[in-house]
Amino acid sequence: MHKNPLLRGMTQARYGRRDMLKFSAMAAAGYGLAACGVSGQKQKAVAEEDFWQGKKETGSLTFANWPLYIDPKRTQLKQFTKATGISVDYREDVQDIAAFAGKLQPQLANGDYTGYDLIVLTNGLELARFLALGYLAPLDHEQMPNFTKNLGQSYRDNSYDPGNKHTAPYASGITGIAYNPKYVDREITSIADLWDPKFKGKVGMMSDPQEIANFGLLLNGVEPAESTKKDWQAAADKLMKQRDDGIVRSYYAQDFVQPLTNGDVWLTMAWSGDIYQQNAEAGTDLKFVVPEEGATIWTDLMCIPTTSKAAVDSLKLIDFLYRPEIAAGLTEYITYIPPVPKAQDILRAQAQQASGAERKDLEQLVESPLVFPTDEDYSRLHNYVSIEPGKENSFTSVFHAVTQA
Template identity: 35%
Template sequence: MADPSVPRGGVSRRNMLLGGAVGAASLATLPLFSTPSREQDPLSCVAADVSDTDRKLVISNWPEYIDEDGKKYKSTLTRFQNRYDVEVNYVPDVNDNIEFFSKVVNQLGACEPTGRDMFVLTDWMAARMIQMGWIQKFDKANVPNLDKNLISSLQGVGWDPKREYSAPWQTGFSGIAYNKSLVGEVRTMDELLTRPDLKGRVTMLTEMRDTMGLLLLSEGADPANFTDAQWNAALDKLSKARADGQIRAFTGNEYINDLANGNIAACVAWSGDVAAAGDENLVFLPPDEGMMVWSDNMIIPNLATHQRNAERWIDFYYEPKMAALLAAYVWYVCPVEGAREEMEKIDPSLVDNPLIFPTEEFLASTHGFMALEEYQIREYEGAFSDVTGV
């Protein structure tokens, strides 16, 4: 039986009403990474670490992506503060990867402080920041639990093969969700984009890699290795569905509320949002053609003044018990080996939940998105914005 002192996840990092999408005009003018002059040498863009004398830590993360204190429950953040006597300024200001990037790009590109000690960003954005030399390498002696307990499926990523700069916070899936009180099961992207009973009752995500990744899969293409012709075919399918009135809107965080309230009947969705919504009518499923998978990663920016405290935070959350407490609240894939056994003590009903502890068979249906060069980011994001209008 679940421990009643542990709050059940009712929200997650992607289901707040924030409206944080970046419009086409701002995307067109946004200097994504661009000129070589923005590149930095992280070894020469370092601040003195005052962690031991100034017991503070400033973190930028996605909204509602951490457990909270309750009447009988002490949150992991509170436990961390008590253990290390560190005051954490936890700021939920990452509403969208590109939007957050616009907040810090000028400082990072000029080797100036961002006022933060940690960001939590999705794979592709974390990778680009690391490639630009904007992120500090971990002192591995301070994060032994990361190397010891990181699950094997998240080890050896091409953009940070030794996990020297990044530590996964949570991992999730992008697939299809529908409200079973309104419509029957929706199993494919083609159904989502063409079924008459869904016309005008569908939303897609403003995150290009999620929506277009699923559409590439529906075209029989590999999102991790696709051609321009395959991209154009997938984009044409999206454009036609919008012109036909099938798609109500392209949204960010608000879709889960629209789905629960009956404003839409089906959508492209993130796994944790649906699982944690607490509504038995909402169903998340992998499309027959497969799902997209992504991770959000803890990274330490150049000129962070509390790097040691940031590394304490990482090591703390890679303890299996702390990881399990967090996972029980946010309902995303837990990146920590041993957390499943700890979950037995916290909430046994979640131990076999594939959205938190996926099996190898479940993971076999997942796909990542291809790493893009700078010119491809501009081209693909721009073309996607032309279709979505956001």
């Protein structure tokens, strides 16, 4: 029912938009900064009560999210509108978190409306910065019964936003290793395989400093969350050796699926859901593994900018997406990890009622450790290195030296 390879497989268009956005974001950011000066970036922190004081429902909101992060019919949003009467202008404007955050930054620094009432950010440098700068509204948990009830335990004790004061997870994913068994004739089990000279010129790595840092650190047996500058340098040295030995074919921002399918790279760092989707739609047999050294888990988070014009509506939508049956429907399409554990039960029940190919698909989804990791799986998953906002450069420069030589 959601299998529409044409619509979901338009990965080219996706890269295209991402790159174009980077460009326009740079231009916009450049003009905004240059024209307005840049001294006062920080906004005053707002107390929860003060923020929600006098805020009313407006009947509509604009939501910026990644492409392919809801089915093309926007089923869950339609259900939301039907239930609440609030219409949603859904924009697939988040093509690259850094670019997206970079575009919003000058507007938020000025206290201007960004055009979005609800946005998605990944737990990483940009989120930390937005939190430190006071750009994100505090969430009123009292108005979010489904959220407080259904949010999975592992999301409650997180380090990026303790107590989920400003963010609500949308979906999580794993950065692991994907490989194409057409070219790789053995089972890939470890990060060290990415350094195997046998795969010289056929290995893909990610260009994002946080992503690649984690793999370097995990290879060295260092827990990313507790890593020091010394550990970063040691990890970077490993990564540089890998590059200088000619093993790395390319550092990918996010477009690793096509080269992996084509055989330009044989194994690569990859996001779980992308591989799952590609196999489901293109009929490929790409393998995804969580390496024995560990892998990275990241979470895309819904946040309300302080300048949002429809904060109440946004809050309602967040909470709506935490209804288990809604979360289940969303998961069925996006194939990333839902923050609502109950979604698994609902999907399992649906699988039992279904038949034939649909049943097989659903069963596969429900049993997949990539979509519903077990506690044991979770124990092998690590967060990104966390960096104090404003000091990012001390971290990123170490790894940009690897990827941007």
